[in-house]
Amino acid sequence: MVNERDTQYLLLTPGPLSTTRTVREAMMQEHSTWDIDYNSIVESIRSRLVRLAVRDDTNLDAHTAALMPGSGTFAVESVIGSVIPSDGKLLVLNNGAYGARITTISRMLGIDTVELAQAEIESTDLGQVEQMLANDPGITHVAMVHCETTTGMLNPVEAVGEIVHRHGREFILDAMSSFGGIPMRMESIGAQYLISSANKCVQGVPGFGFVVADRATLEATKGRARSHSLDLFGQWHEMETKGGKWRFTSPTHVVSAFAQALDELEAEGGVDARHARYVANQKTMVDGMRAIGFRTLIGDEVQSPIITSFYFPEAAEFEFQTFYDALKARGFVIYPGKVSHAQCFRIGSIGDVHPSDMTELIGHVSEVISEMGVRF
Ligand SMILES: *Cc1c(COP(=O)(O)O)cnc(C)c1O
Numbered sequence: 001m002v003n004e005r006d007t008q009y010l011l012l013t014p015g016p017l018s019t020t021r022t023v024r025e026a027m028m029q030e031h032s033t034w035d036i037d038y039n040s041i042v043e044s045i046r047s048r049l050v051r052l053a054v055r056d057d058t059n060l061d062a063h064t065a066a067l068m069p070g071s072g073t074f075a076v077e078s079v080i081g082s083v084i085p086s087d088g089k090l091l092v093l094n095n096g097a098y099g100a101r102i103t104t105i106s107r108m109l110g111i112d113t114v115e116l117a118q119a120e121i122e123s124t125d126l127g128q129v130e131q132m133l134a135n136d137p138g139i140t141h142v143a144m145v146h147c148e149t150t151t152g153m154l155n156p157v158e159a160v161g162e163i164v165h166r167h168g169r170e171f172i173l174d175a176m177s178s179f180g181g182i183p184m185r186m187e188s189i190g191a192q193y194l195i196s197s198a199n200k201c202v203q204g205v206p207g208f209g210f211v212v213a214d215r216a217t218l219e220a221t222k223g224r225a226r227s228h229s230l231d232l233f234g235q236w237h238e239m240e241t242k243g244g245k246w247r248f249t250s251p252t253h254v255v256s257a258f259a260q261a262l263d264e265l266e267a268e269g270g271v272d273a274r275h276a277r278y279v280a281n282q283k284t285m286v287d288g289m290r291a292i293g294f295r296t297l298i299g300d301e302v303q304s305p306i307i308t309s310f311y312f313p314e315a316a317e318f319e320f321q322t323f324y325d326a327l328k329a330r331g332f333v334i335y336p337g338k339v340s341h342a343q344c345f346r347i348g349s350i351g352d353v354h355p356s357d358m359t360e361l362i363g364h365v366s367e368v369i370s371e372m373g374v375r376f
Contacts, residue, residue, distance in 0.1 A: 009331045010357055014149045014177050014307050015072075015199040016206050017351030019261070023204060026260035027253040033246060041259050042067065042244030048262050052271060053179070053186050053194050053212040063186065064215045066236035067208050069251055072176045072197035074230060075209025077105045079172055079193050080143065082225040082232035083218070084111055088140035091132060091169075093160065096120050096150030097338050098174060102143050109226050114139065120148070120339045123302050124155050126163065133167040141170045147178040147304045150338045151297055152346065154178075154304040161190030170217060176200055176209075177306050181278050181350055183271050192217040198254055201274065201306070201350055204261040207254030211236075278305040281349035281358050288362030289347075292369060293376025297344055306350055307335070312343040317373040320345055326368040332361050 011018045031038035046065040054063050068075045080102065084090055089112040092103045097120075106113040114136070116128055124144065133139060142164045146157050157173060164171040173191040175184065181201030186194055192214040198204035211232060218236060225231035229248070238247045268274055282305040286296060289310060297309035312318055320336070324345075327334055337344030349358070 009328060009333050010353060011333050011351060012348045012353065012361070013333060013335045014346075014348050014350065015197070017199065017203065017348065018353055019203055019205060019257070020264060020352045023257050023261050023264065026256045027205070029253075029256050031252040031256065033250050033252060036243070038252060038255070039242075039244035041255060042239065042246070042250075045255065045259055045262065046239065046244065049210055049212055052265075053184070055185050056187055059187060062215055063212060064218060064236065064240065065210055065212045066218075066232060066239055067210045067246070067250075067255075068230070068232070068235055069208050069246070069248070071206060072195070072200070072209045073101065073105075075195050075197060075211055076102060076174055076176075077109075078209075078227075078230040078232045078235070079195055079211055080105050080111065081109050081227050081230055083170070083172070083193065083221045084141050085224055088112070089114070089136075089138045091116065091129075091136075091139045091142045093124050093129060093142065093144035093155070094118065095122055095124060095153070095155070096145065096148035098145045098149055098176070102145070102174065106143075112138070120151050120341070121153075121298055123153065124160060126156065126159055129160055130163050133163065133169060139169060141172060143172040144174065146173055146175040146184070147182070147306045149177045149307055151309050152304050152307040153298050153302050154182075157184075157189050157191070161188075165190040177350075178304065180265060180271060180274065181306060182275055182304070186212065186214070198258045198261075201278075202258065202261050202265060203351055204258035205254055207251035208258075275305065277354065278349050280355045281305070281353055282308060284355045284358040285347060285349055285361065288358065289365065292362070292366050297339065297342060307346050307348045309337060309339065309344045309346050312345065313369075313374050313376055315374045315376070317375075319372070322372060323368060326371070327361075327364060330364045330368070332364060 049065040095118040171191045172193045179196035194212045197209035199206040294310045335346040
């Protein structure tokens with residue numbers, strides 16, 4: 001059995017995720033990268049992203065946005081490689097695979113990098129952040145992940161932002177899996193750079209990432225880039241001075257889909273309404289999974305409405321691949337685990353997914369589990 005959609009199954013994954021038919025249909029248009037019709041779509045996207053990230057209208061001009069081709073990691077790499085000066089130093093707050101990825105990027109680029117490495121199930125240790133900044137005036141930038149998609153944990157970005165700001169350093173936030181799905185304001189977070197991508201909570205298709213930045217901070221980074229194609233200032237400057245032009249071939253179809261996705265975000269009632277739907281999805285799903293007998297990896301107090309990690313049942317009859325294949329055959333694609341010290345799988349609650357889909361999922365999980373002979 002498949003779901004009632006026009007796709008072969010529903011993606012309960014952290015991106016690419018299930019999109020609406022209308023978002024996919026927007027890709028039937030073709031555009032020239034030089035054409036004013038296309039460039040004005042890009043300009044509109046840039047200003048709408050700033051409005052979503054800032055939301056205090058008096059602050060709009062103090063912020064700006066750039067789009068960067070590639071998956072989200074390319075946008076992260078463009079920020080890390082383009083804004084930290086050659087004598088700068090990065091502190092990465094790492095409690096998951098995406099935090100670890102920032103460290104990998106930074107070290108590969110030859111940037112002086114230190115890490116506050118914590119267990120994947122631990123929330124950021126604010127006391128240690130404070131101490132590391134106080135003890136090391138050489139640290140110029142701090143980077144962290146908002147929703148750590150590894151576990152589904154929501155990190156305390158506002159508290160960290162306050163510490164970073166008080167110590168006079170710059171703050172880079174990977175808000176990849178939360179932007180558009182969780183209300184956030186760069187002013188209250190105190191972040192100079194906020195990074196996300198087209199195929200997460202804005203519900204577009206994969207193909208580019210974006211960076212919303214404090215304008216004056218970004219303008220001061222000219223000449224720092226360690227890569228030509230991922231030069232954030234270069235890309236931003238081209239868009240800013242040439243009315244939305246990209247430096248190189250841009251993902252035109254993906255951009256059309258993203259503009260449609262932004263319209264649909266607005267039509268839904270904005271980020272607050274989308275957040276409420278994701279919260280309802282996640283609650284329906286977790287309540288149902290717990291009623292079956294599953295246990296979540298992290299505490300409810302740090303759990304995001306984006307993605308949830310579940311321990312494998314202890315019963316020997318449970319085999320993840322069998323479970324995955326059976327759910328897929330019934331029209332639901334879940335996600336493997338990514339934590340290092342526990343056997344887990346993940347279920348996403350973002351995308352064009354609704355509480356009724358979650359209710360349907362729970363019915364299938366329950367049947368599959370009993371077919372497998374798993375007892376809790
Ligand atoms: C999705 C995601 C990324 C980017 O991953 P890509 O596979 O490059 O799109 C980065 N950080 C977080 C927290 C994410 O969820």
